[in-house]
Amino acid sequence: MYPRIDLHMHTRHSDGRNTIEEMIRAAEANDLEVIAITDHIFCPIKRPTWLDTAIREVNKAKENASLKVLLGVEITRPSIRDLTKKFPLPASIEHIVCEHPIPSGIKDKKVFLREVIEGIRHIASNDQVNVLAHPLNLGRSGVIGNFKDISKDVLEEVARILADSHVVMEIMSQMYWWYPYMDISTFTEAYTEFIRICKHHGVIFTIGSDAHSVCGVGNTYWSIKVLSRAGVTPDEIWIPDEGLRL
Numbered sequence: 001m002y003p004r005i006d007l008h009m010h011t012r013h014s015d016g017r018n019t020i021e022e023m024i025r026a027a028e029a030n031d032l033e034v035i036a037i038t039d040h041i042f043c044p045i046k047r048p049t050w051l052d053t054a055i056r057e058v059n060k061a062k063e064n065a066s067l068k069v070l071l072g073v074e075i076t077r078p079s080i081r082d083l084t085k086k087f088p089l090p091a092s093i094e095h096i097v098c099e100h101p102i103p104s105g106i107k108d109k110k111v112f113l114r115e116v117i118e119g120i121r122h123i124a125s126n127d128q129v130n131v132l133a134h135p136l137n138l139g140r141s142g143v144i145g146n147f148k149d150i151s152k153d154v155l156e157e158v159a160r161i162l163a164d165s166h167v168v169m170e171i172m173s174q175m176y177w178w179y180p181y182m183d184i185s186t187f188t189e190a191y192t193e194f195i196r197i198c199k200h201h202g203v204i205f206t207i208g209s210d211a212h213s214v215c216g217v218g219n220t221y222w223s224i225k226v227l228s229r230a231g232v233t234p235d236e237i238w239i240p241d242e243g244l245r246l
């Protein structure tokens, strides 16, 4: 059985609809073992104003929670320059998820993917980042309409970068940005193949829902489906503080 974890979710501290307390209760109801609250920060070199309140709320909620709760952040659309700097985050931030930049104003697919790879390379070289959030979720870009337009060379390059770093790859269920352009089964098979390639290169995986309300907490069915189809076994899923349950 895959571990019941969800390491990526948002609350009212950024653009989520619910409080930290409500997200934790939803996680308990879904029998989750470990969650991370990861509200957005758009500029990692500035300490967010809501952080101290969130630290107090998580510490209070941990007293009664029946599961492990980590306080994290999601670095959203970082600039490459910011990724090269030390983030001024306190030690109580136990989990840092980072999205790769999605280039804007570039229409050429090759140039666009080059920039995406550069972003991933910078994230991989930043030792504060734990997890790369939903890699290659590019359906919203308007440039890549079909995941199959991403060549095997590009997928292998991403896999090698992640395998050579300490950064773990998140598998996230909410891939709906692709579905206006691709049917679900074709996309699912294409992303599964990407995971297979990553596994082959030695990438480590974890699971996050990217929930923005209590409704999405523990929404990991698709993630587990593609991990399982790609041959990633339950003991190959990374858990904070524990690593792999081998």
Ligand SMILES: [Zn+2]
Binding pocket: 008, 009, 010, 074, 210
């Ligand atoms: Zn997110």
